[in-house]
Amino acid sequence: MTVATIAGTPVHVDGEGFLTEYDEWTEALAQHLAAGIGIELTDAHWKALRFLRDDFRTRGETATLRRVSTVGGIPIKELFALFPGKPAKKMAYIAGLPKPHGCV
Amino acid sequence: MQRLLILGGGTAGTMVAGKLRRRLDPADWQITVVDHDDDHLYQPGLLFLPFGDIQAQQIVKPRKRFLPDGVDLVIGEIARVDADACTAVLAGGRELRYDQLVIATGVSPRPDQTPGMLGPQWRRSIFDFFTLDGATALKAALKGFDGGRLVVHVTDMPIKCPVAPLEFTFLADAYFRGRGMRNRVEIVFVTPLPGAFTKPIAAERLGTMLDDREIVVEPDFLVERIDADHKTLISYDEREVPFDLLVTVPLNMGADFVARSGLGDELNLVPVDKHTFLSTQYDNIFALGDANNIPTSKAGSVAHFSVEVFADNFVQHIAGKPMTGSFDGHANCFIESGNGKGLLIDFNYDTEPLTGTYPLPIVGPFGLLKENARNHWGKLAFRWIYWHLLLPGRRIPLPANMSMAGKHQPVKEPQS
Ligand SMILES: Cc1cc2nc3c(=O)[nH]c(=O)nc-3n(C[C@H](O)[C@H](O)[C@H](O)COP(=O)(O)OP(=O)(O)OC[C@H]3O[C@@H](n4cnc5c(N)ncnc54)[C@H](O)[C@@H]3O)c2cc1C
Numbered sequence: 220m221t222v223a224t225i226a227g228t229p230v231h232v233d234g235e236g237f238l239t240e241y242d243e244w245t246e247a248l249a250q251h252l253a254a255g256i257g258i259e260l261t262d263a264h265w266k267a268l269r270f271l272r273d274d275f276r277t278r279g280e281t282a283t284l285r286r287v288s289t290v291g292g293i294p295i296k297e298l299f300a301l302f303p304g305k306p307a308k309k310m311a312y313i314a315g316l317p318k319p320h321g322c323v
Numbered sequence: 324m325q326r327l328l329i330l331g332g333g334t335a336g337t338m339v340a341g342k343l344r345r346r347l348d349p350a351d352w353q354i355t356v357v358d359h360d361d362d363h364l365y366q367p368g369l370l371f372l373p374f375g376d377i378q379a380q381q382i383v384k385p386r387k388r389f390l391p392d393g394v395d396l397v398i399g400e401i402a403r404v405d406a407d408a409c410t411a412v413l414a415g416g417r418e419l420r421y422d423q424l425v426i427a428t429g430v431s432p433r434p435d436q437t438p439g440m441l442g443p444q445w446r447r448s449i450f451d452f453f454t455l456d457g458a459t460a461l462k463a464a465l466k467g468f469d470g471g472r473l474v475v476h477v478t479d480m481p482i483k484c485p486v487a488p489l490e491f492t493f494l495a496d497a498y499f500r501g502r503g504m505r506n507r508v509e510i511v512f513v514t515p516l517p518g519a520f521t522k523p524i525a526a527e528r529l530g531t532m533l534d535d536r537e538i539v540v541e542p543d544f545l546v547e548r549i550d551a552d553h554k555t556l557i558s559y560d561e562r563e564v565p566f567d568l569l570v571t572v573p574l575n576m577g578a579d580f581v582a583r584s585g586l587g588d589e590l591n592l593v594p595v596d597k598h599t600f601l602s603t604q605y606d607n608i609f610a611l612g613d614a615n616n617i618p619t620s621k622a623g624s625v626a627h628f629s630v631e632v633f634a635d636n637f638v639q640h641i642a643g644k645p646m647t648g649s650f651d652g653h654a655n656c657f658i659e660s661g662n663g664k665g666l667l668i669d670f671n672y673d674t675e676p677l678t679g680t681y682p683l684p685i686v687g688p689f690g691l692l693k694e695n696a697r698n699h700w701g702k703l704a705f706r707w708i709y710w711h712l713l714l715p716g717r718r719i720p721l722p723a724n725m726s727m728a729g730k731h732q733p734v735k736e737p738q739s
Pocket of ligand 1 (some may be wrong): 401
């Protein structure tokens with residue numbers, strides 16, 4: 220774990236730049252992280268990100284795309300349009316949450 | 324007389340019955356297990372069955388044999404739980420009242436959840452190996468396969484035994500090599516995750532295992548549907564993976580009655596406290612094994628360690644005391660890698676799989692994240708341990724929570 224300065228704020232990140240402390244995340248930070256990977260956040264993006272943040276707080280796990288779709292009400296196709304290529308990973312990155320992982 | 328009702332007589336339900344029958348006075352507590360049949364399936368055996376390394380009769384035994392005296396087994400389909408009325412209802416209408424309920428109905432593969440999976444190619448060129456029927460049908464298909472594109476596919480996480488698809492891929496590679504036809508089989512591993520190995524140390528140590536075997540990985544692939552006519556997997560972002568033979572792990576979901584009873588999440592898993600397995604909704608309902616939503620692997624080893632913690636907690640809980648045991652997410656899995664070799668991983672909620680050794684009395688130590696023959700023999704020996712020690716709830720000298728003994732601590736970068 221290292222400390223990086225993003226948008227003027229020091230935050231803890233892992234080797235891939237994912238935030239490791241839930242509480243260090245702010246909306247301003249999210250905009251900055253999104254811009255860094257070529258995404259400009261719209262209301263539709265925010266809906267997904269807020270769902271992920273809230274869900275993680277209660278469950279301690281980053282929601283899968285299926286969960287964002289069935290519980291958060293955003294179709295998986297739309298998530299692929301909003302966060303092209305690797306939506307699960309990109310959403311986690313912008314929301315300051317651990318990326319989805321297997322056990323090994 | 325108080326009633327403990329256990330739904331599901333699989334790995335977790337059977338162990339709960341065994342451990343609690345010893346702890347609860349038969350004069351005070353009646354224990355009942357419900358399952359829809361009397362066939363206990365040793366699921367880890369399903370991995371070996373398609374390759375002819377194990378026979379069906381070696382992995383199915385009567386459930387009754389593993390339940391102690393003083394535990395009733397009711398055969399029936401659970402239709403619904405009315406949690407406010409403390410009653411479980413079976414198909415046909417029979418009602419079973421309880422004071423305490425343990426949900427241990429696991430998860431099952433649901434090919435119906437992916438459009439096209441159950442179409443005309445199901446069990447012709449599309450197979451699963453998470454069921455006895457599927458693994459048996461796949462055995463014949465592998466035998467008759469004379470070359471082409473074998474695609475091993477995971478629909479979505481979480482699945483039980485998350486390493487099983489990878490193990491299947493390694494075993495398929497070894498199987499076709501053994502038949503002298505590996506050069507005629509293209510093997511592709513398709514996963515919704517960012518890669519075959521996603522934990523940093525495992526990825527670093529094992530990342531080349533697929534390249535070495537000439538297995539192609541298609542990461543970040545979330546299947547939307549299967550085009551059976553063209554034998555093609557199609558993802559939400561419109562990527563296509565054609566196959567001649569597809570071995571898929573369909574979406575894994577908890578039992579439908581969980582959803583019907585308002586007790587489940589989007590995959591019919593029961594939300595529980597991850598340290599005690601107590602339902603987040605009712606304080607006389609617990610969910611153990613694959614049926615719950617704890618953020619660790621769905622595995623028999625997790626069910627075992629969970630039950631160890633749960634049994635003592637339960638006695639405190641019914642005495643109106645706080646539960647003092649706290650489960651740490653401990654999981655321990657052998658990974659078959661083909662040609663009589665295997666690996667072992669050991670981890671919990673907070674510690675990723677590390678290198679080092681795993682101290683096991685008598686048979687150990689086993690190497691962690693290291694390929695060798697001893698780990699393979701450990702996996703095979705586990706079947707005997709499962710039937711003779713684990714299911715009957717005998718004591719196994721393994722601590723329930725994870726230990727750092729033998730593990731190599733990763734060097735932490737200094738925190739500034
Ligand atoms: C191919 C494969 C390989 C595996 N390999 C390993 C391994 O190497 N190591 C490891 O630790 N784990 C392994 N596992 C995982 C392990 O088998 C499971 O995690 C474990 O069995 C979970 O136990 P459980 O009691 O939660 O569920 P189960 O053992 O599946 O039991 C659930 C029970 O509930 C019953 N049931 C469900 N719904 C109803 C209903 N409506 N009415 C009545 N009864 C119902 C079912 O009949 C079943 O008996 C493997 C699994 C598979 C599929």
